[in-house]
Amino acid sequence: xxxxxxxxxxxxxxxxxxxxxxxxxxxxxxxxxxxxxxxxxxxxxxxxxxxxxxxxxxxxxxxxxxxxxxxxxxxxxxxxxxxxxxxxxxxxxxxxxxxxxxxxxxxxxxxxxxxxxxxxxxxxxxxxxxxxxxxxxxxxxxxxxxxxxxxxxxxxxxxxxxxxxxxxxxxxxxxxxxxxxxxxxxxxxxxxxxxxxxxxxxxxxxxxxxxxxxxxxxxxxxxxxxxxxxxxxxxxxxxxxxxxxxxxxxxxxxxxxxxxxxxxxxxxxxxxxxxxxxxxxxxxxxxxxxxxxxxxxxxxxxxxxxxxxxxxxxxxxxxxxxxxxxxxxxxxxxxxxxxxxxxxxxxxxxxxxxxxxxxxxxxxxxxxxxxxxxxxxxxxxxxxxxxxxxxxxxxxxxxxxxxxxxxxxxxxxxxxxxxxxxxxxxxxxxxxxxxxxxxxxxxxxxxxxxxxxxxxxxxxxxxxxxxxxxxxxxxxxxxxxxxxxxxxxxxxxxxxxxxxxxxxxxxxxxxxxxxxxxxxxxxxxxxxxxxxxxxxxxxxxxxxxxxxxxxxxxxxxxxxxx
Amino acid sequence: xxxxxxxxxxxxxxxxxxxxxxxxxxxxxxxxxxxxxxxxxxxxxxxxxxxxxxxxxxxxxxxxxxxxxxxxxxxxxxxxxxxxxxxxxxxxxxxxxxxxxxxxxxxxxxxxxxxxxxxxxxxxxxxxxxxxxxxxxxxxxxxxxxxxxxxxxxxxxxxxxxxxxxxxxxxxxxxxxxxxxxxxxxxxxxxx
Ligand SMILES: Cc1ncc(C[n+]2csc(CCOP(=O)(O)OP(=O)(O)O)c2C)c(N)n1
Ligand SMILES: [Mg+2]
Numbered sequence: 001x002x003x004x005x006x007x008x009x010x011x012x013x014x015x016x017x018x019x020x021x022x023x024x025x026x027x028x029x030x031x032x033x034x035x036x037x038x039x040x041x042x043x044x045x046x047x048x049x050x051x052x053x054x055x056x057x058x059x060x061x062x063x064x065x066x067x068x069x070x071x072x073x074x075x076x077x078x079x080x081x082x083x084x085x086x087x088x089x090x091x092x093x094x095x096x097x098x099x100x101x102x103x104x105x106x107x108x109x110x111x112x113x114x115x116x117x118x119x120x121x122x123x124x125x126x127x128x129x130x131x132x133x134x135x136x137x138x139x140x141x142x143x144x145x146x147x148x149x150x151x152x153x154x155x156x157x158x159x160x161x162x163x164x165x166x167x168x169x170x171x172x173x174x175x176x177x178x179x180x181x182x183x184x185x186x187x188x189x190x191x192x193x194x195x196x197x198x199x200x201x202x203x204x205x206x207x208x209x210x211x212x213x214x215x216x217x218x219x220x221x222x223x224x225x226x227x228x229x230x231x232x233x234x235x236x237x238x239x240x241x242x243x244x245x246x247x248x249x250x251x252x253x254x255x256x257x258x259x260x261x262x263x264x265x266x267x268x269x270x271x272x273x274x275x276x277x278x279x280x281x282x283x284x285x286x287x288x289x290x291x292x293x294x295x296x297x298x299x300x301x302x303x304x305x306x307x308x309x310x311x312x313x314x315x316x317x318x319x320x321x322x323x324x325x326x327x328x329x330x331x332x333x334x335x336x337x338x339x340x341x342x343x344x345x346x347x348x349x350x351x352x353x354x355x356x357x358x359x360x361x362x363x364x365x366x367x368x369x370x371x372x373x374x375x376x377x378x379x380x381x382x383x384x385x386x387x388x389x390x391x392x393x394x395x396x397x398x399x400x401x402x403x404x405x406x407x408x409x410x411x412x413x414x415x416x417x418x419x420x421x422x423x424x425x426x427x428x429x430x431x432x433x434x435x436x437x438x439x440x441x442x443x444x445x446x447x448x449x450x451x452x453x454x455x456x457x458x459x460x461x462x463x464x465x466x467x468x469x470x471x472x473x474x475x476x477x478x479x480x481x482x483x484x485x486x487x488x489x490x491x492x493x494x495x496x497x498x499x500x501x502x503x504x505x506x507x508x509x510x511x512x513x514x515x516x517x518x519x520x521x522x523x524x525x526x527x528x529x530x531x532x533x534x535x536x537x538x539x540x541x542x543x544x545x546x547x548x549x550x551x552x553x554x555x556x557x558x559x560x561x562x
Numbered sequence: 563x564x565x566x567x568x569x570x571x572x573x574x575x576x577x578x579x580x581x582x583x584x585x586x587x588x589x590x591x592x593x594x595x596x597x598x599x600x601x602x603x604x605x606x607x608x609x610x611x612x613x614x615x616x617x618x619x620x621x622x623x624x625x626x627x628x629x630x631x632x633x634x635x636x637x638x639x640x641x642x643x644x645x646x647x648x649x650x651x652x653x654x655x656x657x658x659x660x661x662x663x664x665x666x667x668x669x670x671x672x673x674x675x676x677x678x679x680x681x682x683x684x685x686x687x688x689x690x691x692x693x694x695x696x697x698x699x700x701x702x703x704x705x706x707x708x709x710x711x712x713x714x715x716x717x718x719x720x721x722x723x724x725x726x727x728x729x730x731x732x733x734x735x736x737x738x739x740x741x742x743x744x745x746x747x748x749x750x751x752x753x754x
Contacts, residue, residue: 120581124588129635132581149635182610183577183638307629 004170007136007162008034011100012041014143017175020071021045022062022427024055028075029115031102033167047427047456050448052079054420056086057446059097061424064407065382067220069096069150070424076102077115080161081122085414087157088126092411093241094218096155098146103163106134120161128156134163136171145179153186154305155218187304190319190326198276198300198317199333205274205298207342208234209254211286214241214410215279215303221324222246222403225278228327233339235346237265239280241410244400249379254346255355258286260392263353263544263557268346270552272297279303279323282313283411284549292551302326353557355544356396364513364536366390366465370397373435373463376520381433382407382425386418386442389471392542394437416445419462423449426458433461433524440466440493450503453529461523462531467538468493475541500531511535569598570624571616571650571720574631575639578604578611582636586613589630595619599652599717610638614650614719643720650720654698655680657688659709668708675701686711 005013011034015023022045027035038046049055052074059070074083080101090097104113120130129149131142139162146158202208216225222245229236229246235254236246240261246253255262257269269275275297280286282301287293290312299315301308302323309318319326358367370393373381379401385391385408400406407425409417422436443464453460473488500507506526510519510533523530545556576582583602590597598616605612617624624642631640660668665687672679672689675697681688691701695718702713 121584124581124585125592154633181635184635305633307626307633311626311629 002172002174005173006033006037006167007139007169007171008037008167009040010136010139010171010173011143011162011167012037012044013173014140014175015071016041016043018069018144018147020069022047023071023073024049024058024062024424025073026050026052026055026075026079027073028077028079028102030076030104030164031073031079031100031162031167032075033164034073034100034102034162046073047423047452049420049423049452051446052082053085053416054423054446054449054452056083056097056099057089057414057417057420058424058427058449059099060086060090060095061384061407061421062428063090063095063097063424064093064421065404065425066428067404068428069098069147072097072099074099074101075115076104076119077117080119081117083159084123084126085416087123087159089409089412089414089417090157091126091128093409094155094214095157096150097157098143098150099157099159101159101161102167103132103161105165106163107165109163119159123159126157127159130159130161132161133166136166136169139166139171140173140175141177141179144175144177145181148179149181149184153184187306187321188325189329190302190321192329194317194319195326195329196333198319199330201274201298201300201317202232202234202276202330203335203337206339207272207345208232208274208276208339209268209272209297210234210236211239211269211275211277211280212236212242212245213239213278213280215323216242216245217404218279219304219323219325220404221278221327224324224327224331226250228331228334231331232334232337233343234276235268235343237268239283239286239410240395240408242280243395244402244404244406247401248399249401252343254350256395258283258288259546259548260396260542260544261286262355262396263555264346264349264355266544266546266552266555267349267353269294270296271345275299277301277303277315278327281308281311284312287312288546289549289551292553355557358397359540359559361537362513364510364516364534365540366393366467366534366536367397368513369463369465369516369534369536370394370437372516373437373520374398376517376524377433377435381405381435382429384408384418384422384425384434384436386437386439387413387415387472388439388442389467389475389540389542390437390439390465393465415439415442418442419446419449420452422460422462423452423458426460427456434459435461435463438462438464439471440464440468440490440496441470443496444493447499450500450505450529450531454503454505457528459527460529462529463520464496464531464533465536466493466496466533467536467540469538471540472542474539478539478541479545480547496531496533506530507533509533509535566620567618568621568624568644569616569618570621570642570644571614571648571718572624572628572631573641573643573720574613574615574637575605575607576611576613577636577638578609579636582611582634583613585634585636586615586631589627589634590617593619593623593627595624595627599715601717601719614717616718643722647723648720649723650694650718651692652695652698652718653690653692653716655688655690655712655714656702656705656710657681657686657712658705659685659711660687661685664708668705671701671704677701
């Protein structure tokens with residue numbers, strides 16, 4: 001038997017064995033013993049954030065942009081509860097992540113001790129799994145199990161709660177111990193018969209559409225997706241989170257559908273005779289009214305999570321497996337075809353319903369800023385976003401050409417995601433250009449992380465689409481609440497340029513349309529973080545729009561059709 | 563979607579670890595389902611427990627919840643066995659008024675139902691009955707005339723039948739593929 005180690009040392013060694021080289025966190029009493037040994041592990045870089053929500057979103061941004069498991073540290077009580085929004089965000093979007101929280105000493109658990117929160121209880125619904133570790137001997141195995149669970153199958157966040165005195169206890173650690181998780185199966189290939197049946201449906205279809213979801217990105221199946229789409233000449237509609245799973249400058253790229261998606265994408269789904277869903281959960285922002293969604297089509301649903309099958313939309317064939325493996329199974333069975341008339345029809349939908357025309361205006365529109373960003377960076381940046389109008393404009397007007405280059409909180413819709421997720425993306429992709437498209441509202445939810453960015457000289461570029469409004473709220477109150485505007489205007493926004501400068505970050509304000517492009521170029525050239533405050537039109541709705549719970553029949557193409 | 567609330571019986575093999583019940587209960591609570599009964603005990607396999615729970619909700623939704631349950635890492639296996647060929651049992655202790663006047667009548671009923679008398683006092687006696695819901699409910703109905711002081715029910719345990727032939731092991735009341743909600747006895751519901 002090897003010599004025993006401190007629980008805290010086992011944590012670090014197990015993390016290193018999981019190929020972790022960076023963690024995001026903030027210390028506190030219960031987790032101090034872990035910080036006490038960090039200096040022994042040079043391979044483990046700790047990035048000190050300013051708020052635990054930032055640690056979680058940074059770990060999330062790191063995970064999404066690298067495919068590795070991001071790690072966050074927080075102390076017990078308030079430190080741990082501050083992680084919750086980040087965990088929920090990761091849970092909804094199937095992002096692998098491991099959070100390690102300190103807990104009060106074992107003897108004090110349950111006694112309402114100082115900074116005690118039942119964090120395993122509190123995070124039950126927002127984690128894929130969680131653990132309370134009661135002895136140092138268990139730490140190693142639990143960490144390895146946690147990473148395995150976080151990254152395999154349908155990925156998700158896992159939280160490990162470790163009492164203070166378990167960190168300081170001596171324990172055994174066997175890095176080679178085999179994991180045994182009887183209740184946990186990871187599907188790989190789909191059933192051959194089902195695959196064959198699905199391929200027949202594909203070969204028979206006249207108007208097929210692929211719906212590519214986040215699953216394609218998670219399983220890194222972008223090459224396979226392209227192969228199958230090209231072989232059978234099938235138009236590809238992505239979901240909001242499937243954006244960047246298929247190059248948007250590809251001739252088969254047909255946008256994304258749903259509430260604020262392109263009209264032609266929603267129409268393509270509606271008119272299709274077959275929808276092949278690769279790794280999308282038929283989210284309600286796509287489906288709207290289930291009873292009227294894509295009625296003309298048969299549906300094939302490929303997903304690694306069996307619980308997603310028929311959860312909202314009833315399908316004809318389900319293939320349970322890893323998207324990459326299942327497309328590989330399908331490829332040889334799918335016949336080469338052209339679907340000429342269908343593709344022509346899709347092209348006509350695109351020209352009849354352009355969806356992305358930017359209204360003429362002398363003032364700066366959010367759409368215009370994003371378009372310029374897209375042109376100037378040639379679609380090559382990693383783009384993060386917050387939640388609201390700017391998010392929709394970012395998704396609509398940036399032409400994503402690189403796989404996995406779009407990071408956004410799709411499922412939970414977490415405002416504030418824009419600042420720290422970019423930290424994770426930049427840390428995970430040094431040397432790459434990371435732009436975060438922010439709302440003035442969301443930015444203010446997590447702006448304290450500017451300090452983290454300055455401290456680590458992360459060359460992130462922030463574009464605030466500053467409308468001095470909770471713009472999406474303004475839009476909804478305008479459309480659905482009789483223009484009774486309540487609590488949607490900010491009259492006390494800070495001077496964002498001065499704010500950036502206060503952190504030692506370069507700030508640029510753009511109030512004239514003519515200066516938009518130059519500011520972007522200037523920011524790109526600056527080799528450090530930049531904040532660009534784009535003063536955009538105050539009230540400007542996002543279109544197209546399908547109101548919540550409706551169908552493509554109620555699609556509003558632009559302001560004149562309201 | 564049908565909104566018919568039904569009782570569904572779900573059987574799960576779970577890791578014998580703290581917190582498993584909270585995870586399961588959480589998935590039902592989230593949808594506002596009531597857990598009508600729940601039993602847990604160690605199974606024949608080391609480290610694993612078997613749970614049987616009866617939940618009230620529309621079949622389709624219960625189905626979806628079962629699929630979510632299956633995803634819980636600590637659940638090894640889960641099955642909605644409501645429509646399957648199952649044997650299920652429940653145990654109840656019923657304390658009923660039985661003074662010198664009524665005692666013989668009470669005992670007569672107990673005899674017909676083949677129940678055990680587990681405690682006798684001057685004013686009351688306690689019987690133990692096992693069986694399906696109908697059998698237990700019928701007994702309760704009959705005993706009401708004497709005045710029931712207390713009812714304790716364990717909740718359902720269930721297993722798939724080994725053969726396709728239904729046994730007559732329910733005593734005088736035939737095996738119950740119990741979907742009847744004729745008797746909803748308020749005391750039955752121990753919400754978790
Ligand atoms: C944490 C959080 N709180 C509230 C909301 C509800 N919400 C959705 S969009 C929005 C407005 C966002 O404003 P801003 O960040 O300025 O973006 P804009 O819509 O103006 O582009 C709000 C409040 C949310 N999504 N997340
Ligand atoms: Mg705004």
